[in-house]
Amino acid sequence: ISRTECTIPESTPDSLYTIIITGQDDLGNATTNYLFLTIDNTPTTSPSASTLTGKVTPDITQSGENITIEAFTGPETTSRDVVIMGVTYQLTKQADETWKLIYAIPDAPDGSYPVLLTATDNNGTQKNTTLSLTIDNTPPQLDALLTPELVRTGNVLTITATTSSDAEKVTAVIFGETLKLKKQSPNSWMLRYAVPNATDGSHNIQITATDKAGNQAQTTLNFTVDNTPPTLNPTINQTLVKSGDKITITTTADNDTQSVKAYIQDNTYQLTKNQDNTWSMEYTTPQIGDG
Numbered sequence: 001i002s003r004t005e006c007t008i009p010e011s012t013p014d015s016l017y018t019i020i021i022t023g024q025d026d027l028g029n030a031t032t033n034y035l036f037l038t039i040d041n042t043p044t045t046s047p048s049a050s051t052l053t054g055k056v057t058p059d060i061t062q063s064g065e066n067i068t069i070e071a072f073t074g075p076e077t078t079s080r081d082v083v084i085m086g087v088t089y090q091l092t093k094q095a096d097e098t099w100k101l102i103y104a105i106p107d108a109p110d111g112s113y114p115v116l117l118t119a120t121d122n123n124g125t126q127k128n129t130t131l132s133l134t135i136d137n138t139p140p141q142l143d144a145l146l147t148p149e150l151v152r153t154g155n156v157l158t159i160t161a162t163t164s165s166d167a168e169k170v171t172a173v174i175f176g177e178t179l180k181l182k183k184q185s186p187n188s189w190m191l192r193y194a195v196p197n198a199t200d201g202s203h204n205i206q207i208t209a210t211d212k213a214g215n216q217a218q219t220t221l222n223f224t225v226d227n228t229p230p231t232l233n234p235t236i237n238q239t240l241v242k243s244g245d246k247i248t249i250t251t252t253a254d255n256d257t258q259s260v261k262a263y264i265q266d267n268t269y270q271l272t273k274n275q276d277n278t279w280s281m282e283y284t285t286p287q288i289g290d291g
Contacts, residue, residue: 013039014039016038017037018035018036018037019034019035019036020032021035041123042125052073052117052119052127053129054072055069056131057070058213061133061213061214062136062214062215063108063137064104064107065214066102066104066105067102067103068103069084069102071117071119073099073119073127077119078121079119082116082118089101105135113134115130115132115133136166136212136213136215139209139211140163140166140209140215140217141163141209141217142170142207142218143161143219144162146159149223150226151226152225154195157195158190158191159181161181161190162187163187163188163209163217164187167209168210168212169181169210170183170210171207171210172193173206174193174205175203198227200226200227201224202222203222203223203224203225204220204221205222206218207220207221230253230257232252232253234251235250237250243286243288244285246282246283247283248281248283249262249280249281249282249283251280252277252279253279260273
């Protein structure tokens with residue numbers, strides 16, 4: 001048995017080569033054999049692309065969430081690796097010829113992390129590309145305001161919210177209904193809400209701001225519904241008068257009463273609130289017929 005080793009120069013072009021083997025004995029009899037050698041130093045590439053490509057979905061996330069890492073190359077690829085935070089993982093080939101890995105984000109500080117993809121073909125040739133992953137565990141800033149705070153059915157509430165610029169949406173939960181606030185500027189949001197039929201009393205609104213990574217900030221607003229009219233107990237100091245006489249109209253009212261008016265002969269008069277929380281006015285009887 002005879003064996004010969006040779007080193008193929010790096011400059012040798014990719015191609016199919018023929019190796020001719022000859023042997024001869026002492027009598028001069030000779031024989032010839034042919035071997036075939038393929039040299040392939042070309043990295044794995046997709047027929048439609050010259051480089052290894054990939055994507056991370058979502059590329060901004062928070063600890064505890066899952067992301068999907070996908071890689072795309074040609075059919076010559078035999079393995080795909082990804083290095084995340086110093087740990088190497090194998091991607092799995094899918095039926096559509098893509099490669100995929102589901103990765104659970106560990107507890108890690110906020111920041112941007114490289115995701116290094118490596119494709120290896122059947123000749124051991126490798127190609128690399130680097131993707132980016134951002135971990136964000138910080139909720140957005142949120143402040144909210146509600147006006148007015150005392151309403152009745154049919155009145156309109158105005159809800160305004162101020163957030164940090166990373167907030168992607170702001171919602172309000174009112175009477176079990178989730179409503180979206182409309183973005184007014186990079187940091188401000190607003191919603192106008194007509195109060196439905198509701199029981200008298202205090203009600204709350206939960207405001208939630210959510211950023212792209214899914215972090216949430218919450219705050220609660222309160223308003224009061226009052227559909228109960230005030231209770232009045234009016235009196236008049238005399239009921240039988242002549243024209244030119246003065247009468248005094250007095251009434252008690254609930255503490256939340258804001259105004260009391262009297263309607264006499266198609267005219268409207270405003271009663272004045274007194275220190276004892278009663279309301280009163282003095283009225284001079286005009287020249288009118290008896291009755």
